[in-house]
Amino acid sequence: MILRISSVFLVILLLVGCGSKKDSKLAPPAIKVGAYEAQKGDLEQALDVSGTLKFQANTTVAAEVSAQIESIDVADGQFVEAGDVLLTFDEAKIRQTASEAAANLQRDEALLTFHKAEWEKNKALHESGSISQTQYDQKLSAYQTALAQVEADKALLAKALEDQAKTKVKAPISGVVSKRYVEKGDWVSPGGRLFQISEFSRIYLEAFITDVDLGKLPLKKIRETGLTCTLTIDSYPGAQYSGTLSYVQPTANDMRLFEIRIYLANPDMNLLQGMVGRARIVYAVTPDVLRIPLRALLDELRNHSPNRVVVVDAEQKARLTTIRVGLQNQEFAEVIEGLKPGDKVVTVGKEVLSEGQPLQVVASKE
CATH class of the missing domain: 1.10.287.470 (Helix hairpin bin)
Known part of the structure; x- marks a missing residue:
């Protein structure tokens, strides 16, 4: 009787041991990743530039007589209308x-x-x-x-x-007194600088681009109607401004760069000469293309060349997939073949994945 009980107990131990070995071969845990769902949309071709703001008009007011200054009738930074008295000579x-x-x-x-x-x-x-x-x-x-x-x-x-x-010097334009070159009591001669009046209602971003970037821009449209641009100013984080690119310098400077000017309104005089600005110039838009973020690509980006991405398949596993990319901008690449709308590609964590590895998508953008 005791022998029979011992045999049964031994069988139970063997079964339990076999079960433990089976459990030790369970699938590895899912890796958390971020993913993006491939979708169709517009692909913008844009040029990002930075530069300095300048007033559209900076008019220098000069003396026309040889005389001593009796009084200065405006303050630095004061707004003046055309015809206002700036200075009086003795x-x-x-x-x-x-x-x-x-x-x-x-x-x-x-x-x-x-x-x-x-x-x-x-x-x-x-x-x-x-x-x-x-x-x-x-x-x-x-x-x-x-x-x-x-x-x-x-x-x-x-x-x-x-x-x-001419003993009373008057403002030739409406604007702000941006510079004063003289003091009361100074003697001046004809041609001597007195003031600088700046027209602040319109201001422009001056930037310089290479001939390669210049070749991307629609110059005929810029000359005829201008090209709308989006701008940001470092002094005002988060604020966006709309401007118009309407001037391209016809000759390069000594560094073989071309000056461009993006004009924008400045009714409240919040934008001042010397501020740093940045502009995005969208020069072409390709509609209805299948696109994915550049950060989803595993290989160096080349136009119309094979590349690889990690796709999250229906079983939530990693599948290395070869695709062909077309156009791209600073954020997205066009997918010519290899994906379809709705496919999810890994954007965060793709570098550590292996084929067939279980995935847990914790951040997905459509």
């Missing part, structure tokens, strides 16, 4: 110059009258042979000198009167 010296010019003209006109009469009288005497050629030439020279002096006096008086009208 009129005293200008008035004195005009007064002296008028007196000189009056005196020299009297001398001209005298020398003209002398010349006319001696002309008749010369024609009759009463005086020599030398005597006649002396009278003619005196008359011509007096005539030239009167003309010079008239020019000086006209300039002095004109200067009197």
Whole structure:
């Protein structure tokens, strides 16, 4: 009886041992991955550029007279309308110059009258042979000198009167006083810089691109209607602006780069000259293409070349799949063959997977 019980117990132990070995060969645990569902959509071809903001117009206001500054009538950064007084010169010296010019003209006109009469009288005497050629030439020279002096006096008086009208310097355009080059009491000469007035209502992003990138852009459209762009400004994170690329420099600079300008509105003057901006220029859009993220590709990207991805199959297992890619941008690649809409490709964790490995998709984007 005891022997029979021991035999039964031994059989049970053997069965339990066999069961443990079977359990030790269970499938490996699923690997957590991120995936993306291949889908059709537009594929944008874009050029990303960065540059510096500049005001559309920076007008330098220069002195037109030689005078001392009596007062500066605007502050730095002040908005002015076209015609507003910016600066006033001391009129005293200008008035004195005009007064002296008028007196000189009056005196020299009297001398001209005298020398003209002398010349006319001696002309008749010369024609009759009463005086020599030398005597006649002396009278003619005196008359011509007096005539030239009167003309010079008239020019000086006209300039002095004109200067009197220029003692108040006015803004040539509406804008903001972005620079001031002088102080009260300074003496300036004609051509000397006084202010810079900047038209801030429109501003542009100045950027430089290579000839290769220039060849991607639709230049005819840019010249005729402009190309709409999206911009961000480093000073305002998260904000987006709309601009128009409407200028491409026709010649390259010394570094063989071409200047482009993207214009945008600036009604509130939030955008200032010198700020750093970035623009995305979409120059082509291919509609209705099957696309996947670049981060799903296992191999180096080449146009219309084979590549590999890891597909999550119906059994939630990893399947290495060869595909062929076409166009691509900074984010997506076109799939020409090898996938269909709805296929899920691994985007996160693909580097450590092996064929047939169970997967658990923890993040999926459609």
